[in-house]
Amino acid sequence: MASGKIELLIFAPSVPLEETPNGVCTYARNLMALLQGLGAIKAGLVAKSGSPPGLQHDGTYGYYLSQRSLLRRLTLRMFGVDAYESMMAWKFGRFVKNGPMQNSRCVIEMEEAFGQSRAVATHAGAPVVVRLHGPWFLVGRAQGVLDDARYRARVQREGEAIFSAAAVSAPSRFVLDAVEKFYEKKIDKKTVLPNPLPVYASDEQWKFDPENKTVVFVGRFDKVKGADIFIEAMFKLASRREAVRAIFVGPDDDRMQIGDGTPQSRKDFVAWCEERYAIACPIEFLGRKNGPEVTRIRKAAAVCVVSSRTEIFSYAVAEAFAQGVPTVASRVGGIPEIIEDGRTGLLFESEDADGLGACVQAVLDAPELALRLSENAKKVARKKFSGQALADAYLAFYQEVADVRAGGA
Template identity: 30%
Template sequence: MILHVTTELEPLRCEGELAKWVKGVVEKRGGKILLLGADGRYELDGIEVVGAGATPNIPTSDVVERAFLKLFASLAEVPYRLDPREIDSIEGHEWQGALVAYLLALRLRKPFVYSVYTTETERQGSGVVAESIKSIEAFLAREADFVMARRKGALKSLREQYGISREKLFSDPSGNEASTPERSELKILQVSWEYPPHLIGGLGRAVTHISAGLAKLASVYVLTIGLPGRVVDEHRDNLHILRVDPFTLKSTGFVSWVYCFNFLMVAKALSSNLRPHIIHSHDWLTAPASIVLKHLLKTPLIITMHATEYGRSRGSILTPMQRQIHYWEWRACYESWRVIVCSESMKHEVIKAFSLPADKLLILPNGVKLSELDSHTPLRGERDRYALPWEKIVLFAGRHVYDKGVDVLIEAARIILSRRRDVKFVIAGDGPMRFHLMWLASVYGLGEKILFTGRLSDEELYRAYKLADVVVIPSRYEPFGIVALEAMASGKPVVASRVGGLSEVVVDGETGILVPPGDPEALAQAIETLLYDPVLAKKMGATGRRRVEELYRWDKVVRFLEKIYRRVHEEYSVSSWLTLFDSVSASN
C-alpha cells in the first residue's frame, strides 16, 4: 500500500490546484493519505485519510519557515496516529509533503517517491524564498528512490534544472539494511548546534567536555553541524561525531536556516540507524530535530536549557522570531523527561517562563577541566602582547552583545582611567557590538588603554587568564558564567554582576566582588579595590580555585549526568509509552 503525504486534498484542504491533483492521483493509485496540518480521521471515497495534527498557531516569516514548522509538529504526532504495518512505499506530493515523506521513509525503511506537479523554476519564483524552495526541491529529487513528474512542465524542469532522469527507478527495498546496534551499554545521543570547530559560546564548550567525559562511561553520539568544507564525521573509540552541512538547503533567514539543518539532522540520524537509549538536546536550536527523533525512535528526551528567550528579552516576547524561539523552548521542556538547568536562578526562570513543575527540573552546573587549564602557561614575552610592563591587566572574555555588558565595562574604564593610568583593559571575543564598542572607546579617548583582541583560541584564553590581575564579568543577563569558573580555576579574583548564575558561582567577598548590573560606578570601585590590594586579590583567587576543585570539576559533573541518564532509562523501561510504530521492528 502507498502512503501519500500531502498538505492539500480536495475537499478537505483546498488552497490551490494541488488539492485536486492529489485527489486524482490517489483515486487512480489507491493507498492511504497522511494530511499535514489537519486533525482527525476521515474516509474519502473508500480511502482512509489520517490527519497529522494541527500546525502550531505562531507567526512565521515565510512559507519555508511555515513548512518546517508543520513538518516538525507532524512528525511528533505521526507515530501515534499512523499504523505503518501495511505501507509498502511513501509518496510525498510537492516539496512540503515530500519533506515529511522523506523522513518517514528513512524511519520505516520504505522506498521514497517524490511526486512533482510544478517546480519553483516553473513558477518563476525569485528572491531568497524561491531560492530556498529550489534547493529543497533539488535535495528531494536527489534523495528520492523515484521521482514522479505529474505534469509535463515538471518533467522538463526536473530534467533541465535538476538533472533527474524520468526513468529513475526504485532501489531494492529489502537489501542492505544496517545492523541494529548492540544495546549492552548505555548509548547517548547529544544534539547540539555547537561542537568544535563550530563554537559560539559556553554551550559548545559544555557539550564538548560532557561528550568527552561520557565517552569513558558510555557510547556517545554527537549530532551537530559542520563548517563549510569541514563537514566530516569523526569516530574515536566510544565518541562518534555526526555532522550535517547546514548550507545544503538555502534558507530565507535565521529561523528557516535552523529548521533546514534540523531537518538534515533527523535525516542523518535515521539514515545512520541510530538507536540511542537517551536523546540529550541543548537549547532551542536543536529542539525540532530532537522532538521528532524522540517520537520516531520512541526514546526519552532530556533538554538542557542553557538560556531562554524569555530571560534574554526580560519577558518581552513580541517579534515572530521571538515567538518561534519561545515556542520551541516551551515545547522542548514539555516533551522532555527531565529538564536540566545550570543554576538555581535558571531553574526559577524556566519555571516562570514555561509553567513547569519544579520536580521536572534538575540543577547541573557547568564545570572546568582543571588539567587542561593548568597545562597552558603564558609563553615567554606573551604579556607584552596585551600590556606594558607597568600596567595592570583587567580582562573581559565573552561575546560582544548587549547582555554581556561590555559597554558598562568601558564606562567603568573611563572612570578608573580618570584617576589612574597604570591599567590596561583587555577585551577578548567578538560579536555584533564589537565595532560600536571600539567606537565608544575611541570617542572617550581610551584607544591606547582598551585592547580589543578579537576571538582567542581556548589555549590563548587560558594563558590570558593567568596574565590578568582581575577578571571582569559585567553581564546584564547570565544563566551561569563559565568565564567566572575558568578565572577562579586560574586563581584570579572576579568582579561580576549580581545576576543569574554569577551570584551563585562567585561568593561575594570570598572569591570576588559582586556589583549591581549596569552600574559602572560600582564596577569601577570593585575593580579598583582589587587593584589597590593585591594581597586581597591573591587570597580571593586562591579561595576561588579551591571552590572550583570542590564543586565544579567536569569529571564530577559527568558522573552525576550519567546517573541521570540511567535513572531516566530505568523509568522509561517500566513505562507504558506506546506508539503505532511499535509494530515496526527496531532494525526497520
C-alpha cells in the same frame, strides 16, 4: 534498573567544537571529556554545520549532520529562519532514527533554541533531554530584541519543547526557576548540573604579581555580555589616572542594540566614551582568540571582569575560577551561585560601571584579597566543575532518563 550501556547523542551547533566560540560547543566538548572512561555510557556528537569531527577520543565517536549550503540559503531566503530550523530538526531526528544508535537506552541532549527538541523527539523516537543554555525570553530581551510576533512565536515554541521533554537539565537553579516562573508551569523531571570544565595544568594557573595591573574582559560586544559597562568603567578609571591596563578579548565586528533598537558598533561606543571623558581609549582590543590563547591571556591578568546583564551560568567566571584568576562579576542570573561575594570573588550590581571599577581597584590595591579570592576560587572549581563526583551525577541523570524509556520499550 535496566541493564546495558547508555548511548548519549549530544547536539552542537557547529564543529570542530574547539574552534567554535560558542557556549553550547564548549559545554559539549567538556561534557564528552568528563564522561570519557565511564564504562556505562558512550557519548556521541551531532552538529548541523562545520567539518566532520571524526573520532573524539577513546570511548566516544563523532557524527556529522551534513548541511548543504545551497539548500540552507534557499530555505532561509524563501521560508525564513523558522522553516530552516524546523527542517534541521527533521533531518536530525531522521538521522538518529536511521543511524547506528538503535540502543533502547539511547538518550539525546540538545539546547532549547527554537524549540527544535520537540520535533527531534517525534522523528527520532528517543527521549530528549533539554539542556537550558539560554531561553529566548531571557537572552532575547537582554539583547534588546523587540517584543514582536516573531519573538513571541520563538518563546512559545521553546516553552512547548521544554515542557514536553523527557527531562530538563540546567547549569544553574536560576534558569530553572526563571523558566517555571515565566511560563507559569512546573517542569516534571529536572535537575541542576553545573557545566563541566577542563582541569588546567599548573603552568596555566594564575600567579600573583604585585606589579601586575592588567584587567581582562573576554566576550562579545553586546548587551547580554555588558561589554559597554566594562568599557565605560575602564574609561572612568583611566580618567582618574588609575594605573590600570585594560584588555578586551572578543570579536571586532559585533554590534549592540541600543535603546531604540538601532545597532551600534563597538567603535562608535568607544568614540562616544572618548568624547565624554576627554581621553584616548585606554583599552587594548585583541580581537577573537581561540581557547588556548584566552587561557594564556587570562593567566597573565591581575583581574578577570564579567559585566553581563544576564547569565545562565557564565563560563567566563568558571574558567577564571579554574585558573585561580581573581574575578569581579555582576550580580545577575546564575553568577551568585558560583561566586560568594568577598570570599571567592567580588560582585557588583548590574549596569553599575562605578561599582565595577571599585571592585577592580579593591583587588588591585589589596594583595591579600587577591590571593584569598584566587585560592578559594580554585577550590570551588575543583569541587563543582570537574572530577568523578560530577561525572557520576551526570551519569545517574542519564541513566534515570534511559531507564524510563527502556522500561516502556
